[in-house]
Amino acid sequence: MAVEKTLSEINAKIKSGKVVVITAEEAVSIVKEKGIKKATAEVDVVTTGTFGTMCSSGAYFNFGHTKPKLKMSKIWLNEVSGYAGFAAVDAFIGATALPDNDPLNSVFPGKFRYGGGHVIHDLVARKPIHLRAVGYGCDCYPRKEINTTITIDDLNQAVLFNPRNAYQNYNVAINLSDKTVYTYLGVLKPHMGNANYSTSGQLSPLLKDPYLKTIGIGTKIFLGGGIGYVAWQGTQHCPQLTPLPNGGELIDGGTLTVIGDLKQMHPDWLVGASFLGYGASLTVGLGIPIPILNEEIMYWAARSDEEIYAPVVDYGSDYPNGSPEPIAYVTYAQLKSGKITIDGREVPTAPISSYYRGKQIASILKDWIREGGFLLTEPVAKLPSIGEAPPLKPLKEIDND
Amino acid sequence: MSPKRIVLRFMAGTADRPIIYHLIKNYDLVVNILKARINPKKEGTMVLELQGEPEKYKLGLEYLRSQGISIQPLSQDVKRNENLCVHCGACTSVCPSGALFLERPEMTVKFDEDKCVVCHMCVKACPYKAMEVCF
Secondary structure, three states: OOOEOOHHHHHHHHHHOOOOEEEHHHHHHHHHHHOHHHHHHHOOEEEOOEEEEOOOOEEEEEOOOOOOOEOOOEEEEOOEEOEOOOOOOEEEEEOOOOEOOOOOOOOOOOOOOOOHHHHHHHHHOOOOEEEEEEOOOOOOOOEOEEEEEEOHHHOOEEEEEEEEEOOOOOOEEEOOOOOOEEEOOEEEOOOOOOEEEOOOHHHOHHHHOOOOOOOOEOOEEEEOOEEEEEEEEOOOOOOEEEEOOOOOEEEEOOOEEEEEEHHHOOHHHEEEEEEOOOEEEEEEEEEOEEEOOEHHHHHHHOOOOOOOEEEEEEOOOOOOOOOOOOOEEEEHHHHHHOEEEEOOEEEEEEEOOOHHHHHHHHHHHHHHHHOOOOOOOOOOEOOOOOOOOOOOOOOOOOOOO | OOOEEEEEEEOOOOOOOOHHHHHHHHHOOEEEEEEEEEOOOOOEEEEEEEEOOHHHHHHHHHHHHHOOOEEEEHHHOEEEOOOOOOOOOHHHHOOOOOOEEEEOOOOEEEEOHHHOOOOOHHHHHOOOOOEEEOO
16 A cells, blocks of 8 residues: 655654655665665655755845934845845845945956855854945935844844745756856856856755645745745746657756745855856855655655756857756766766766755754654745746747837 | 976066076976966066976976066965865866866865966856865
């Protein structure tokens, strides 16, 4: 008979200290050893983890009112501009925002030493942050400017809110052009001199529940070292399963919007990043528990690096010109070995996301659940699964002349 | 003796002299220039791999010092700040000498200072500023 479990049964086991939790990496070997049926019967939860740069991240704040009151229409945190088009003292800062006086790429490649991601990291590290805000003045809010120093503990609310995180899968970047390119996937040498990738493969949350059978709106997760929740499908969410010509399948396109109280997060798991010639960003630690309700869920949670494929895309010309047709498909096992073969040529590989840190996240989450402090949540609503989201549209340019 | 890696710093006025020629010709040393740079103030930095008989090696270094050139062992030049490194691996793809590499299967980044040629590529490529230049 097929094994079936409910989430409340698993939560009861968490409360009684009898839950069996393993990481997604351990799931690979346990299923190989014991078979799906036995592993499903024995294991209650599989934890995943990823630690990669996720540009669609940011945080919003309520700074508290000044006396007399100011309606902030523009704000800067450590000179990095935020967005204040909300009520008087609410503002958002994006991970890739930069100071107004950053030299950018004027001397190429630019360094982008400090941006929104670094502000978020410094806030979480409880460092003092300079706040400048200006307003135009009105009867309710007569004041026009403030220059002060804040810490995260001074704020009424500080909330991490990332519109697109945890990309299900990601391109392996190569450069077919004859000059070095500086990308968000690192420095790419000409003539396919190297190949960089940025997914934790067999530990990656959305690759371990590709049909989103357990991950949905309201799912409680590890976010930035603290607790977070899945708020919605991420921007550009469009999960797909494409059979590959030489066997295997490509699963990609799923994304999540996540949210959590920034005040309980940790600077080790939200780190500002500077990509040479590209810009600033935020590296986010994110882990999702997958309740093993049946054999099908276990089947996907136990998929190995040998079975998970990633597309190889040219960032020298194809990607920037908007036609990123994959040149080849490789497995994460090949990528992690340190070299892949494309068109008969050996190309050295390097990861841009930290598998080591991803594994630590899966392990921390496992401990939280085993210790009884982290119960699993039933999704409030489902997210569009493979083939259910409308295809992504390009931006149409209309000639107004 | 096995080759030693050293950093030479030339003051302005020294950088245009044929120092390396004398090092080879008079001290019979095997010289491998790993990096050489002259800044706008005409001060020079050179990273060398140097090999020869111990006595001649010693005399060669004395000659360099007599020319006003300061000598440092190479490993002092680029350091990894362990607190900032997240073990992603971005540096491993740009490191030309294999000094930075991933240890498998743990996927942790290791830094073999003996192999570092102080090209500073990792300093530029590290998104977390974990690779630092020490003078």
